[in-house]
Structure formats: structure tokens, C-alpha cells
Amino acid sequence: MLTKAVPEQQDWNALTDEDFRAIFRDWVDQNCPAHLRFMRKQRPVFDEVAEWYHALARKGWLSPVWPQEHGGMGLNAAKHIVYVEEWARLGCPRIPDHGIGLTGPLLIEFGTEAQKDFFLPRILSGEHVWCQGYSEPNAGSDLASLRTSAVRDGDEFVINGQKIWTTLAHCANWILLLARTDKEAAKPQNGITVLLVDLTSPGVVVRTIPNLREEADFCEVFFDNVRVPAKNVVGEVNAGWALAKAVLGHERIFLGAPSRPEYALTRLEMLAEDRGAFDDPAFRSRFAKLRLDLYDLGSAFERFAKVLREGGTLGADVSVLKLFCTELYQRITEETLAVAGEEARYYDDLPLGDGGHVDAMNLFLDARAPAIFGGSNEIQRNILAKAVLGLPSR
Missing domain, CATH: 2.40.110.10 (Butyryl-CoA Dehydrogenase, subunit A, domain 2)
Known part of the structure; x- marks a missing residue:
């Protein structure tokens, strides 16, 4: 519940995380189109989500970490984490975000004034994708x-x-x-x-x-x-190498955010209840382990988030978060296919008795990619071995 009224434009970082979360959640509930929530397609093209993109732009909430003078929200790391958490929890569709998350921050930090004046407004308007x-x-x-x-x-x-x-x-x-x-x-x-x-x-x-x-x-x-x-x-x-690395910043943490495995475990639970899988003690044991692992992932994520909230910088050990998250996501979706049995071969959503559905195969296939993009899990293990454990290259 909000503790105070807030104006339309303000210093969002001055709010408590709880107040900011409530404001953001309320606005999304009222403005994100229902047919775009929890989209089956993980990376829709611009035209498919243009109405949501423009709604965010009109509100001034399209670019969470850009400074307000450039049309952004100016969120610090703590508030950005809240923004991303609520985005996932509410099922907002992913927008084509390379302009918002990569090109814009790069130009704001390293671009010329002419580049900023030309490109930044066109990113916000959707003219440039x-x-x-x-x-x-x-x-x-x-x-x-x-x-x-x-x-x-x-x-x-x-x-x-x-x-x-x-x-x-x-x-x-x-x-x-x-x-x-x-x-x-x-x-x-x-x-x-x-x-x-x-x-x-x-x-x-x-x-x-x-x-x-x-x-x-x-x-x-x-x-x-x-x-x-x-x-x-x-x-x-x-000098482009340094620039390419500089824009990563604290966003590395989101490669290990628990939102994907959270959603997948919810779908597994729905399917298991519908198919009677919880009658099997062996399944109950496996499900309990997955849920406990998800709790551990949430705790690990919060540990790294706390570093950012206190103004710290993430070290190489953040790589463990991506490993934990992506491999848990895969194990959950593999268990979902096991519960689906023969129906697992269907790419279409599996119907449930209450009229709902579970996108079992879609989630299984989606879980293959996160272990590769953003630096493959093999690369993350090398980073941990060299930078954290101090192991030799050979």
C-alpha cells in the first residue's frame, strides 16, 4: 500500500522500494494489454508489441535507467531490479530492447551531442529499432x-x-x-x-x-x-572494446533473475495437479527439490541485488547466478515433459481440466537458449575458475 501520494514526474529513487513497486504494478495492470500478457512467443517483433512500447514511451517509463533529461526514469540499480521483477511477475511482453538497453546507454555515456540529439528521441518514438x-x-x-x-x-x-x-x-x-x-x-x-x-x-x-x-x-x-x-x-x-563492455553494468544480474524458473515451476505444478502426479511420492520428492532450489536461487539473487542496492559493484562471482538459474530452468522444464508423458511430443499447449493450459514443450525448448546467450555456461564456468577460484588456464 502507498504511504504517500506521488506526482506524475518525480525522483523515483526517493520512494521506498515497496511504494515504487506498487505504483509500477498498478499502472501496468491498467495499461498492459491483456492479450500481450505471458506471451507464448519469447521475443516478439516490434509490430506485435508496438502498442505496449508506445504506451510505455508516453508514460515516460520505456527507458528505466536513462537519465530523466534524456526521457528516461533515471532509476538506480535497486529500483531497476524492482522494475524488472514486476515486469516478469505481471507477464509483460518483451519489447525489442537493444535500443533501450544497449544503444541508448552507450550514446548517453560516450556519444557526441549530435548523436544523442538525433538517435535518442528516435529510439523512444520507435522510429529506430x-x-x-x-x-x-x-x-x-x-x-x-x-x-x-x-x-x-x-x-x-x-x-x-x-x-x-x-x-x-x-x-x-x-x-x-x-x-x-x-x-x-x-x-x-x-x-x-x-x-x-x-x-x-x-x-x-x-x-x-x-x-x-x-x-x-x-x-x-x-x-x-x-x-x-x-x-x-x-x-x-x-577503442570500441572498452565501450562494448562498459554498457553491461549491473544488468549482468538479470541473466540470473529467477523469473523464468518461477514461471516454469508454476506451470509444472498446474500440470502435475491436473495429471495426478502428486500421488507419486517420487515425484513429490523431485518437485520439493526443485522448489527448494528455486528458493535458493531467489536468495542468491537477493544477495547480489543487495550489493547493488548498497551502491556496490558486482564481481566475477555473479556468473554463478546465471549457471544456477539456467540449469534450474532446464531441470524444471524436463520434469514438466516427464509429467506430460506421451503428450510431451505436442508443441501445442496441453489442456487442463479447469480450462487452463500449460505450454510444456514451448518452455522446454525456450530453456535451451539461456544457457548459451549472454556468455555460454561454459564461459561462465571459466570465469569462475579463473577470476574467483584462481585456477590456472592449463
Whole structure:
């Protein structure tokens, strides 16, 4: 319950977390369209969620961590965690968010005034929809080995190369691109530059890659002598590696947020009750372990969140959160298929006796991806081994 009335525009960080949570939840309940809640599709394209995107923009709540002078909410880490938690709990659809979460913060911190004036309003209006051009066929987890090149030619750079696993590139019109501008640099990280590239430029080809659920949310993007104005370089030439890492900030914690396994465990419980699985002592034991693991994940998440709330910085040990979360999510969805039995082969939602449904196979397939994106779980284990345990590379 709110302890005081709040004006439309204000310092949200001055509120208690409970008051901010109540305000955000109430507004979402009234403004997020019902047909977009808990969407089966995890990464909808812009047109599918445009009404929600524009509703957030009109409210001024589209960009939670941008400063208010740039049209954001100016949330600190603690309030941002509340924002994300309630977003997931209320089933808000994911919006194409590379402009909000990546390009915008990068420009706010490192961009020129001209870049901020041009690009930031167009992100908020939805005129520019962004994607992230980082990974390449031979440069995924080892991103520093990227080979897409950008060669200076007067007031332009000429780009050649390929990006892959570029999420939602087929519905984007701009890409935040990492390209190699110095092939002779002593360290490969030192020869990389960040460029803002218009995907409607001649020489750009985007091809979709269907995922396990036959949704086209991944793409490969080809650049064939694509000319980009030099004014679209962000920061300094050859200094893009530091910029690419800088925008991650405290958002790394959200790769281990318990929202996905929480939702999956709820669906498992619904299916188990409907199918009588709780009559089996062995299942009750497995379910209890999953629920206890979820409690442990929530406690671990809260431990890292507390660091941010107190103004601290997350260390390499936050990688354990992603490992715990993604592997728990997979175990829950595997158990859901076991309860579904022969029906597990169906991709369509499984009907329940009370008129509800459970998206068993959809969740199982969705659980495969989080262990790969955002730095694969193998990479997270290497980080923990080297940076936390101090183990040698060989």
C-alpha cells in the first residue's frame, strides 16, 4: 500500500522500494494489454508489441535507467531490479530492447551531442529499432577475434563481413556494430570500433535463422562494401572494446533473475495437479527439490541485488547466478515433459481440466537458449575458475 501520494514526474529513487513497486504494478495492470500478457512467443517483433512500447514511451517509463533529461526514469540499480521483477511477475511482453538497453546507454555515456540529439528521441518514438551486431561465425564467446572490417575512406568507413545470431535484425532498421579497424593491433581487443549502421544501406543483407521453436528471432547479417559516415563512430576509433563492455553494468544480474524458473515451476505444478502426479511420492520428492532450489536461487539473487542496492559493484562471482538459474530452468522444464508423458511430443499447449493450459514443450525448448546467450555456461564456468577460484588456464 502507498504511504504517500506521488506526482506524475518525480525522483523515483526517493520512494521506498515497496511504494515504487506498487505504483509500477498498478499502472501496468491498467495499461498492459491483456492479450500481450505471458506471451507464448519469447521475443516478439516490434509490430506485435508496438502498442505496449508506445504506451510505455508516453508514460515516460520505456527507458528505466536513462537519465530523466534524456526521457528516461533515471532509476538506480535497486529500483531497476524492482522494475524488472514486476515486469516478469505481471507477464509483460518483451519489447525489442537493444535500443533501450544497449544503444541508448552507450550514446548517453560516450556519444557526441549530435548523436544523442538525433538517435535518442528516435529510439523512444520507435522510429529506430535496433539490433546488436557483435557475434560472428568464428567469434562468439571469443568476441575479440571478430573479423568484420571497417576501412576508412575519407569521411566514411567501408564495412565488409558477417554477423550471426543477431536477434530481431529482420525487424530492426539500425545495428550497433563492432568492427575491426586495425588488423595490426598488438592485442585484438585494441583494434575494434563501435559504429552505428543504418540497415537500409546498400550492401546490407539480413537472413533469418529459425530457432528450435521455428520462430525467426535470430538472423545473420551480411555487409558488402557498406558505407557508413565517420560521424557514426561512437567514442574513439580502435577503442570500441572498452565501450562494448562498459554498457553491461549491473544488468549482468538479470541473466540470473529467477523469473523464468518461477514461471516454469508454476506451470509444472498446474500440470502435475491436473495429471495426478502428486500421488507419486517420487515425484513429490523431485518437485520439493526443485522448489527448494528455486528458493535458493531467489536468495542468491537477493544477495547480489543487495550489493547493488548498497551502491556496490558486482564481481566475477555473479556468473554463478546465471549457471544456477539456467540449469534450474532446464531441470524444471524436463520434469514438466516427464509429467506430460506421451503428450510431451505436442508443441501445442496441453489442456487442463479447469480450462487452463500449460505450454510444456514451448518452455522446454525456450530453456535451451539461456544457457548459451549472454556468455555460454561454459564461459561462465571459466570465469569462475579463473577470476574467483584462481585456477590456472592449463
